[in-house]
Amino acid sequence: MRHLLSIAAVCSVMGAVSLAQGVPEVKLPPSPTGQAAVQLGGTWDKTADGPTYRDGKWILVDYGRPLLRGRKEIFGSGSDYGKTVYGNATIWRAGANNTTRLTTQAPLLIGGKTIQPGVYNVFVELKPGDWTLVLNTQPVQEKYDPEDKVRLAGAYNYNSKFDVVRAPMKVST
Template sequence: MKKILITALLCASAYTFAQYTLPAASPRAKVEQQFSLSKITVDYGRPAVKGREIFGALVPYGKVWRAGANSSTKITFSQGVLLQGKNVSSGTYGLFVEPSASKWRVILSSDSQSWGTQYDASKDVLSVEVPVEKLPTSQEYFEISIQPVSEHKAHIVMEWDRTAVRIPVEAAGTEKLGRIQEKLMEIRGIEREK
C-alpha cells in the first residue's frame, strides 16, 4: 500500500511540474495596426536590458541584428507600401537592422524563417537608413510599435534601452485611392440631392 501511495504522489508531482512553465527570457510579441486599406503586422521577440550595455556592445555597431530575439522578426504588409519612397510589395519579410551610433540601416529580407543570427545579404529586398533618437528614460524590453500619422502614413517605431528609431511607411498608390475617394464623395453627394 505504501508503494502505491508513493508512486501516486510521484506521478502527481511529475504531472504538476509538467503543467508549470517558466516565463520566456525574451517573450514573443505581435503588433497589428490597421493601415490604409489593410494592415501591418510585426511578430518579434522582446529581449530585456537586464543591466547590460546594449547598442555598441551586446548589439554591435556595424553588424546586422535580427531586430529582436530568437527567430527572426517578421513584418507583413497586406498591401504595397513605400519605405522612404522605395516600393515594397505586399507580403511577409524578415526585418533586420544594422545599427550605428547615429543611424540604423533597416533591411527587409525575403527570408522571414531564419533563426537567430542567420542572415544572408543575397536575400535583401531593400534597405533604408533612419536616424537614431535618444530616449529620456530607459526602455527595459525591446519594443516595436506602429504609430499612425495619417490615413495612409505611419511610423514603425523600435525602442530599446535609450535608443529609438522611426521608419516612415506610406501606402503605395494613394493618389489613385484619393481619386476613388473623391469619386465616392461625388456619388454620395448626388444621392443626397435626390
C-alpha cells in the same frame, strides 16, 4: 473609520497568507514574444458568425522583446556598439530570439522604394547615431537546425542577396 481599518487589516492578512503559500512555478520564455498590428481602411461588419473585417488591409510585426538583463545599455557604446545584440551574427534581428517578421497586405513606401504585400524579415545594421533598416526575404528556419547554413535562425545565416530594401535611419535621444 474603525470599519475601514478592520477591512484593511483583513486584506493584509489574506495577502500575507497567499504569499506564504507560494506562487506556482511558471516557466517563462527568456524574452517574451510580441506582436504589433494595424488596420488600414476597411470596416467591421456584424455577421451571424461575429464581427468581420471587410475591404481593409493589415500590417503585422512579430518580434521577440529584448530585455536589458542587467546591462546598462542594450546596444553598448564606442567600438562595442551593437556587438551585444548582434551576438555572432552580422546584423541585428530587430528583436530577441527569433527572426522579426513584417507581414503586410498593403504596399509600403520605405526608403523611397515601394514594398509589395508579403512577408519580410526585419533587420537593423547598428552604428552609433546611424542605423539602416533592412527588409529581406531569406527563408526562415521553423525549428533551429545548426546544420542548416542557408535559412535564417534569428539573424544567423543572414545573406544580403535576399535584401529587398535598405533604408537609412537617424537615431536621436
